[in-house]
Amino acid sequence: MDFLNALVALSNFVLVPAIAYGSQLALGALGVTLIYGILRFSNFAHGDTMAFGAMIAVLVTWGLQAAGVSFGPLPTALLALPFAILGCIVLVLITDRLVYRFYREQKAKPVILVIVSMGVMFIMNGLVRFIIGPDDQRFSDGARFIVSARDFKAMTGLREGLAIKTSQGITVIVAVVAVALLFWFLNKTRTGKSMRAYSDNEDLALLSGINPERVVMITWIIVAALATTAGVLYGLDKSFKPFVYFQLLLPIFASAIVGGLGNPIGAIAGGFIIAFSEVTITYAWKKVLTYVAPESLEPSGLVQFLSTDYKFAVSFVILLIVLLFKPTGLFKGKAV
């Protein structure tokens, strides 16, 4: 029984949150990795792209709520998601047309594009703050839990409860669908293959008649969709705050690099590795250990390795360890 209780506590406080957070990071890292593979630079504006997409979702959700539209037990934000994706696509395509395209024509070096993306980051950041302000915004509605801790206790008779938030369930389902769609697209469709070809060998792609501008456009569209989805899911799960999205840049980059930059499978694996390490290392294990450890060894402290404020440090240390042993990331990077 104690063992079951420990397991439930572990799931409740570590596994479920980490899976949800990992899915959000994975979606974010996929966007970074696609840009890195195809446009060949790390996009510092990615966090703010997520924030922009999520912001549109927040605004549309408010509009729908005001109009009395709801999605039953599911959050209204899911209905707003397609609009948000569209809005974000429009923004990134305009940005590409006005900003990035010029540098492609100039055959600019990737590091110049990185600096350019800093400028875009400032602009998007300012834009989001200008439109919705820098404060916390809540926009989740519908049922809060799929399984609540109390119901779970009543159902199983265990001392520990397992709560699964609706947002967590939705995160995982949406992430799985998005990733499945992406992989099908990249591996099975002619356009998807042409993107991989362009990433692998630009010159040869050109000689094969692949239009680089089209590849780039489709990449931006996919990236905008992924970023918005990640942003909305993160916002539903936690809350929407522009600066938090900017700060997600570090764990997202860490995920993409740990997995091997440019490799989509790596981005997903990296997202979960970073999420699980962050959650496990900053979790206070006392509760789980009191069930498992013999009474004499029962821990006196919280058994928390690091305070939650050091979650960035965790992603960073994991990153360093991986790079020390596998310089190209866990999955060989640099090929979409």
Next chain:
Amino acid sequence: MTETVKNTLLFVVVGSLILLTGFTQSWNTAILILNMGLISAIMSIGVNLQWGFAGLFNVGVMGFVALGGLAVVLVSTPPTPGAWSAGGFGVILALLLGAATVVAAVMVAQRMPKGRVQTFTIIGILIVGFFVYRAIFDPNIAAIEAIDPAVAGNIGGLNLPVLIAWPAGGLLAAGAAWLIGKTALGLRSDYLAIATLGIAEIIIAIMKNEDWLARGVKNVYGIPRPAPVVGYEVELQQDPSFIARAEWFGLDPVTASTLSVKLGYSLLFVIVLLALLWMAQMALKSPWGRMMRAIRDNEVAAEAMGKDVTRRHLQIFVLGSAICGIAGAMMTTLDGQLTPGTYNPLRFTFLVWVMVIVGGSGNNFGAVLGAFLIWFLWVQVEPIGLWLMNLITAGMPDGSALKSHLIDSAAHMRLFTMGLILLIVLRFSPRGLIPEK
């Protein structure tokens, strides 16, 4: 128009902008812009050394600046009574043990034959070391943090003159830069950008959470000033000779005292800036500087000629970060307080990058010019934005939601404008206002 004339003119323009602020707004604002402009210029020189002269991409400027601020607290504030005996030495012991654990693990990684035994030894050392460290560390910091938590609760400083804290800030930043550079530049490929991005966040996290060190988010106030160059307003206002001089300028004693204090800082900052600028210029004209540029322009050839590229990169990375640390220490001295919660990468990392790129990467004077110009705009965009919004919304009915939203949002024009300036300069003048020669 020769290049010198053009560059001088550019400086004159930026100088006039600041003077104009003095005449139209207030001299207080103008000198504030000047002082932070001077500090920004020093940060720019640091980043310019790394990016402009060595192509090193440091996106962790914020961390090094913050370390400089930390150094000010650790060097110049008075020690908290009883903190050392309560737990100070214990903390030092714990930190030394922690460092010893890491060193031991690294040595095992280097010396022992690779294999499962090695892996387990490393993991074992790290786990045992971690728990020993926590066992000593936790009670000691609890003891320190228990001392008068409302005003202290930290270890305090060495009570040395604050000017000593400036080079100390440089040293602290240099130490952190050496550690991170040694790790990130030593990897098979260069991962400096992500490493600096990460270390900056970690430094800020430590400064926010380790209350025993510098009170965390409870902030440290009342950092001593670099007297006698910079005095205290209250004292000046009671000094008869000062009042007499103020009258001669036609100022009331209160205004005169605040201006005098700020100008005192300006004087010190100008000295530091000129010294660092001179050193940076001399370094770049020296054989060392020529070699750095040779490495930048053709690393393969430089390596073939037997230059240790990684070592040189580490050198310049540490130097540039140290300069950022000095600037950070100066900034905390100017503020008179350390507030870890206000360190934001947009302001302290990416804005410095905008300064360097706009001014002209690879040219020290360009970096300085960019710093003054961008800092001026950073301060002035907000009132300009507000004015603009008032103009736009003038025709709207009072109390309309859009009007109040637009006026409230004017403050956020700042980031937007900085991005726009960066993109415009990158596009139309990619080498910056004062390009590298």
Next chain:
Amino acid sequence: MSDNPYQDDKGNKDASITNTHGVGTMTPAHRKSGETHRVEGGPFLIGDTMTGGYGKGPDILHDCTIAVDKGEIAVIVGPNGAGKSTAMKAVFGMLDVRQGSVRLDGEDITNLSPQDRVQRGMGFVPQTSNIFTSMTVEENLEMGAFIRRDDFSDTMEQVYDLFPILRDKRNQAAGELSGGQRQQVAVGRALMTQPKVLMLDEPTAGVSPIVMDELFDRIIEVSRTGLPILMVEQNARQALEIADKGYVLVQGRNAYTGTGKELLADPEVRKSFLGG
């Protein structure tokens, strides 16, 4: 430092922010295609008295002429640095041809971009980086047929018939194949467009002599289908043996021109380029 400020990366090689894998290095003479016009007569493909160089650089080719006709194999040989590959790149539109012209199938295509030359039926196999290493053999062939909107399964079967080993390895990543097999993938990829002329830049570079012989056999086989082949070769003797036409270039100029047999028999050519 580069002249173009946008290409000045200050020697930065930071792998966490920039990706240099697969970056385009082609420098087409025309990014956008100019006009073409009909010119009657002449060989099927000819680079006629071409003079030119890269970008604003000095002339590398001087009145250089290279041609190939239907059913022929034309081979360009010469010492290192003679401009062999440059001549072929000029024909393919990667070099600024300042005098002379390039004509394909009775049309002056001097002002076309390389991509449009592919559309007009030129198949080009670069010397290096000529396959998509991370993609499977079959995907490489599919990408070769990217410009085709019709059903290309027949062409793929023909390529598999020509290079049976590729059929066995169709689902393997091309980057995992041996050097000779990679070259087969590269040629196969170019054949997928059903080109009117095939251009090969040192197809046997870096492969063993046995593999080289096999590759030459395949090239002859391709040529028997009537497809004209223009080829740059380092291994002059073997290449001239299968060549209908040979061009010996020296310092960007035509030094000797003739049939493969003539050149092999020419004592001057033998002495200077074939080692006696």
